[in-house]
Amino acid sequence: MSNPRPLTKWVGGKTNAAPAIIEAIEEIDGFGGEDTPYCEPFAGGGGLFVAAMNRGMLDGKEVVLGDANVPLMVAWGAVSTTQGAHHVADLMLGIERDYAALPQEVTKGSKRRAFYNSQRQRLNSGDGLHTEQAARLLWLVQHGFNGLYRESKSGNMNTPWNKDQCSDTAVDSAADNLVLLAETIRDRGIRLTAHAGDYYPCVHRVRGARAIIYADPPYLKTDFVQYQADGFTPLNHAQLQALGHVVEVTHGHRMWVSNMDSPSARQLYAPNYIVDIEDKVSVNRDPAGRGVRRDILVRIGGW
Numbered sequence: 528m529s530n531p532r533p534l535t536k537w538v539g540g541k542t543n544a545a546p547a548i549i550e551a552i553e554e555i556d557g558f559g560g561e562d563t564p565y566c567e568p569f570a571g572g573g574g575l576f577v578a579a580m581n582r583g584m585l586d587g588k589e590v591v592l593g594d595a596n597v598p599l600m601v602a603w604g605a606v607s608t609t610q611g612a613h614h615v616a617d618l619m620l621g622i623e624r625d626y627a628a629l630p631q632e633v634t635k636g637s638k639r640r641a642f643y644n645s646q647r648q649r650l651n652s653g654d655g656l657h658t659e660q661a662a663r664l665l666w667l668v669q670h671g672f673n674g675l676y677r678e679s680k681s682g683n684m685n686t687p688w689n690k691d692q693c694s695d696t697a698v699d700s701a702a703d704n705l706v707l708l709a710e711t712i713r714d715r716g717i718r719l720t721a722h723a724g725d726y727y728p729c730v731h732r733v734r735g736a737r738a739i740i741y742a743d744p745p746y747l748k749t750d751f752v753q754y755q756a757d758g759f760t761p762l763n764h765a766q767l768q769a770l771g772h773v774v775e776v777t778h779g780h781r782m783w784v785s786n787m788d789s790p791s792a793r794q795l796y797a798p799n800y801i802v803d804i805e806d807k808v809s810v811n812r813d814p815a816g817r818g819v820r821r822d823i824l825v826r827i828g829g830w
Contacts, residue, residue, distance in 0.1 A: 529707070530577075530581040530711070531577060531581070531704055531707040531708040531711050532577065532704050533572040533573050533574045533577045534572045534573050534577075534599075534602060534603060534606070534665075534704075534705070534708065535572045535599075535602075535664075535665055535668050535676075535701070536572060536668060536674045536675065537571035537572035537574075537599075537668075537676060538571070538675055538676065538677070539571060539743060539745070539746070540571055540572050540574040541574040541575045541578075541743060541785070541806070542572075542574035542577075542578065543806055543807040544785075544804055544805070544806040544807075544822065545574055545575050545578035545579075546578070547804050547805065547824075548575060548741070548783075548785070548804060548824055549575070549578060549579055549582065549584070551783075551802045551804070551824055552739060552741070552783055553584075555800070555826055556739060556781045556826070558579065558584040558585070558739055559737060559739070561586070561587035561588060561716075562735060563588060563735075563737055563738065563739065564588060564589040564590070564591065564733045564734065564735050564738035564739075565579070565585055565588055565589070565590045565591075565738060565739050565740075565741075566590070566591040566592075566593075566729065566730060566732075566733045566738055566739070566740045566741070566780075567591075567592050567593065567740075567741050567742070567743070568591075568593040568594075568722075568726035568729040568730055568740070568742055569593070569594060569726060569742055569743045569744050570592035570593060570594045570599075570600075570603065571594060571599070571743070573592060573603070575741055575743070576590065576592060577708070580711065580712070580715060580717065581711075583715070585715065585717055586715045586716055586717070587715070587716040587717070588716075588717060588718070589718045589720070589733070589734060589735065590717050590718065590719050590720070591719075591720045591722060591729060591730075591732050591733050592719065592720070592721055592722065593721070593722035593723070593724065593726060593729030593730075593732075594722075594723065595723070595724060595725065596664075596676075596723070597657075597660070597723045598650065598657070598660040598661045598663070598664040599661070599664060599723075600721045600722065600723035601657045601658060601660065601661035601721070601723070602615060602661035602662075602664065602665055602705075603719070603721035604721035605658065605661060605705070605709075606705060606708045606709040606712060606719070607709070607712065607719040607720070607721065608709060608713075609706065609709045609710055609713060611658075611709065612705045612706045612708065612709030612710075613706055613709075614658060615658055615661050615662045615665070615705060616662075616702035616703070616705045616706055617702075618658060618659055618661075618662030618663075619662045619665055619666050619698055619701065619702045619705075620698065620699070620702050621662075622646065622662065622663065622666045622698075623666065623698040623699070625642070626639060626642055626643075626670070627695075629642055631691060633690040633691060639688070639691065640688050640690075643667070643670055643671075643688040644688065646663055646666065646667055647667055647684055647685075647686070649663060650663045650664055650667060650684055651683040651684055664676075664684075665701055665705070666698060666701075667684065667686070668686075669693055669697045669698050669701055670688060670689055670691075670693060670697075670698075671686035671687070671688070671689055672686055672687045672688065672689045673689070674689070674693070720732060726742065726744070726767065726770075727770060730770060730774060730780075731774075733778075733780065735778075736778050736779045736780070737778070737779040737780065737781070738774075738778070738780045738781070739780075739781055739783070740771070740774070740780055740781065740782040740783065741782075741783050741784075741785075742767060742771075742782060742783070742784045742785070743784075743785045744759045744763070744764065744767060744784070744785075744786075745759035746759075746785075746786050746787040746792075747761065747764065747786060747787065747789060747791055747792050747795070761791075761795060764786075764795055764796075765795065767784065768784070768795075768796065768799075768827055770782070771784070771827030771828055772827060772828050775827070775828040776828075781826070781828075782826075782827040782828070783824060783825065783826055783827070784796070784824070784825045784827060785804070785822055785823070785824055785825075786822065786823055786825065787820065787821075787822055787823075788803065788820075788821040788822055788823045792823060793823065796823070796825040796827075799825050799826055799827055799828070800825070800826040801823050801824070801825050801826075802823065802824040802825075802826075803821065803822075803823060803824075804821070804822040804823065804824050805819055805820070805821060805822070806819070806820050806821075806822050807819055807820075
């Protein structure tokens with residue numbers, strides 16, 4: 528069986544940086560045995576989770592993934608069972624069939640453009656069942672410009688249509704990957720919980736002790752905060768750091784946090800242990816912001 532990809536392309540995804548991040552965590556803390564939980568409270572597309580899973584580091588573990596985006600987390604909840612994954616995958620393929628039946632044209636009056644915009648409006652209005660919204664989100668990312676999810680200041684998805692620049696089989700591939708994720712999670716004995724909401728209650732949903740917690744919040748002073756309506760302020764970063772100290776003292780959890788390398792980030796997270804990481808960025812509203820970027824990986828608390 529081939530290895531699954533992340534659930535979806537997502538701004539700030541860690542697929543490219545995952546090997547370096549995993550190596551750093553493994554060197555200092557290790558991923559432990561089956562009784563060592565794993566948590567990502569800013570999961571997004573799950574680039575690091577999937578990379579660690581494909582390496583066998585999460586076999587038999589309790590895993591808690593969280594994100595503020597509700598349809599995204601419904602999709603993650605769906606892949607906790609093969610039945611749920613097949614259901615969302617079928618819904619995605621149904622949307623794609625309706626789309627593919629329309630004339631292939633990129634004019635302003637294109638019926639495919641209108642169909643995409645109507646699906647985006649339905650996502651923003653909360654129309655339909657939770658699983659329908661999850662399928663709609665995953666479908667929209669495939670047909671959105673540059674394959675990204677972006678929000679307006681009002682919190683609505685505003686990514687424009689990509690004018691059929693994606694592959695004809697992109698949605699089929701995404702649906703197949705959804706099922707493959709669920710099968711891999713099942714076969715590796717992973718007990719997955721999906722949390723839709725704030726990072727604080729997500730972290731506290733972890734049962735047991737000595738969990739590895741990887742937090743990848745929106746970075747300080749970057750365009751990433753502009754992809755979502757609610758940015759992540761320096762105060763939020765300080766509160767996240769404080770939470771890392773608290774859960775280490777109370778439960779022995781080990782929290783690791785990513786951020787873009789900058790003097791302000793290093794000052795904020797000093798005197799914690801800091802690892803330099805290189806990440807290849809493919810999603811940025813400014814083309815000049817794409818390419819190799821220097822990040823930092825911070826181990827909160829004692830080490």
